[in-house]
Amino acid sequence: METEVPQQTGEKLIRILAFTTVISVMSATIFNIVLPEISAEFQLSLAQVSWVSAIYMLIYAIGSVTYGKLADTFKLKNLLTFGLIILAAGSLIGLAAQTFWMVLAGRILQAVGASVIPATAMLIPIRYFPPERRGRALGISATGLALGSALGPIISAFVASLLHWRWLFCIPLLMLFTLPFYRKYLNDEHGKPGRIDWIGGGLLAGAVAMLLLSVTNGTWILAAAGLILFVLFAVRINAAAEPFVQPRLFRNRHYTLGLLIAFLAGGIGYALPFLSPQMLAYVNQLPAGMVGFAMVPAAVTSALLSRKGGKLADEKGNPFLFYTASVLLFICFVLLSSFAGIAPVFIAVFLIFGNVGQTFLQIALSNTISRTLPREQAGVGMGLLSLLNFIAAAISAGMYSKAVDLGAKVHWNPANSHQDAFVFSNIYFVLAVLYLGILLLYYLQFGRAARIRVEKPSV
Numbered sequence: 001m002e003t004e005v006p007q008q009t010g011e012k013l014i015r016i017l018a019f020t021t022v023i024s025v026m027s028a029t030i031f032n033i034v035l036p037e038i039s040a041e042f043q044l045s046l047a048q049v050s051w052v053s054a055i056y057m058l059i060y061a062i063g064s065v066t067y068g069k070l071a072d073t074f075k076l077k078n079l080l081t082f083g084l085i086i087l088a089a090g091s092l093i094g095l096a097a098q099t100f101w102m103v104l105a106g107r108i109l110q111a112v113g114a115s116v117i118p119a120t121a122m123l124i125p126i127r128y129f130p131p132e133r134r135g136r137a138l139g140i141s142a143t144g145l146a147l148g149s150a151l152g153p154i155i156s157a158f159v160a161s162l163l164h165w166r167w168l169f170c171i172p173l174l175m176l177f178t179l180p181f182y183r184k185y186l187n188d189e190h191g192k193p194g195r196i197d198w199i200g201g202g203l204l205a206g207a208v209a210m211l212l213l214s215v216t217n218g219t220w221i222l223a224a225a226g227l228i229l230f231v232l233f234a235v236r237i238n239a240a241a242e243p244f245v246q247p248r249l250f251r252n253r254h255y256t257l258g259l260l261i262a263f264l265a266g267g268i269g270y271a272l273p274f275l276s277p278q279m280l281a282y283v284n285q286l287p288a289g290m291v292g293f294a295m296v297p298a299a300v301t302s303a304l305l306s307r308k309g310g311k312l313a314d315e316k317g318n319p320f321l322f323y324t325a326s327v328l329l330f331i332c333f334v335l336l337s338s339f340a341g342i343a344p345v346f347i348a349v350f351l352i353f354g355n356v357g358q359t360f361l362q363i364a365l366s367n368t369i370s371r372t373l374p375r376e377q378a379g380v381g382m383g384l385l386s387l388l389n390f391i392a393a394a395i396s397a398g399m400y401s402k403a404v405d406l407g408a409k410v411h412w413n414p415a416n417s418h419q420d421a422f423v424f425s426n427i428y429f430v431l432a433v434l435y436l437g438i439l440l441l442y443y444l445q446f447g448r449a450a451r452i453r454v455e456k457p458s459v
Contacts, residue, residue, distance in 0.1 A: 009185050010128030016181045017124055018144035024117040025148025027110065027172040028056060029273050030156040033291045034165040036281040042100040046278060047216045050401035051104060053274065054212055054394040056111040061390030062205045063115025065244065065383060069196045071123055077186040079116055084179050087113025087172055094169035110172055118386065150303035157292020165288065200244030203233035208391055212398040246380055255381060257445045258369040259388060264438055265365065266389045267396035268431050269358040275400045276351060279424040284344050294344045298351035302359040309360040313367050319446060322364040326439045328357030330432055337428035341418025368446055403427055
């Protein structure tokens with residue numbers, strides 16, 4: 001009887017969390033399709049307005065780790081209350097924004113608040129579900145992630161078609177409806193009080209921000225400043241008693257190389273939700289609403305096939321799923337490079353290959369990397385993987401937008417004949433080549449070892 005109440009509470013919380021996760025994921029990418037409109041309204045370059053997405057990703061990454069550490073000291077219900085109130089303030093500022101700096105201020109506050117959600121998504125399954133039922137709870141949370149990715153383009157297209165892009169700031173406000181339920185069902189338990197390495201987190205955020213600013217402004221001094229901050233961050237995490245990131249994780253060679261592959265693959269894969277809408281807007285001249293609808297088939301297909309990817313990983317192994325994902329992504333990038341500028345309906349079909357491939361890739365890499373970690377380091381190690389995924393998205397958004405601003409006078413893919421699309425064709429061509437390198441790196445590190453284990457005769 002005593003265990004029944006916590007289990008019933010956990011079931012209620014995980015469903016509330018799934019809804020919250022859907023809105024949180026949508027909030028991260030809903031502005032991608034309206035960046036050209038923001039650029040035109042404020043007369044800014046794409047690299048400059050890309051900060052609307054990049055700054056959100058960066059703060060979301062640092063904030064998710066910070067809230068996770070704060071939950072050891074403060075009540076989770078109070079952290080959620082604080083986070084969602086800050087998110088609401090950011091939404092209202094963004095909705096009323098008349099200058100670009102107000103738009104950025106709104107997105108910054110939204111990210112500061114919303115980053116409490118991934119921390120909550122990690123803690124609720126651990127605190128309210130026994131180990132034998134925790135996988136199901138995590139599965140429900142993962143479904144929220146997939147559903148949010150699928151609904152994002154639909155909701156964004158709908159709002160952009162009927163209303164002004166500023167109304168996209170209102171979508172995260174839906175999370176406020178969950179706050180009374182969190183406060184009702186979350187108990188007052190918290191872990192052992194611990195220190196938060198604010199200096200380490202600040203150095204990491206500053207290093208990435210300097211790198212993004214150097215890309216946006218084309219200034220090497222800022223890049224040098226970012227490098228110095230990163231060196232200081234490395235020194236800090238090795239000297240601090242409770243560092244922002246545990247340096248002992250990097251002594252695990254397989255884990256470190258897995259992180260490198262995930263970081264590179266995440267940055268390349270972010271071209272699909274970020275760069276593709278810009279191509280449809282600038283080259284195909286589609287309004288924001290139609291851009292969103294062109295992204296819908298790929299998002300829905302990847303959400304529907306996400307469970308299939310998990311089954312393939314279990315039945316065929318992670319390397320098989322990774323190779324399948326790589327083939328789909330390579331096909332997508334080659335098609336986009338060769339035919340950038342053709343009718344949007346074909347671009348929508350090409351994106352299906354890429355989105356499904358990216359979904360499969362995330363499943364394969366998460367499973368592969370988790371198996372390189374001992375059980376006591378799994379939580380911290382996978383949290384760092386999530387952190388780097390968001391940072392990779394932030395950095396790649398700045399790099400892609402700067403490349404589009406620079407344009408292209410020549411094209412590297414002779415199959416493409418649309419002059420207005422040369423810059424996008426070139427970017428996708430480079431991404432396809434880079435992906436071959438990632439595929440080789442994965443094979444050398446993980447695939448070959450798995451093959452040897454399979455072929456090794458049993459004694």
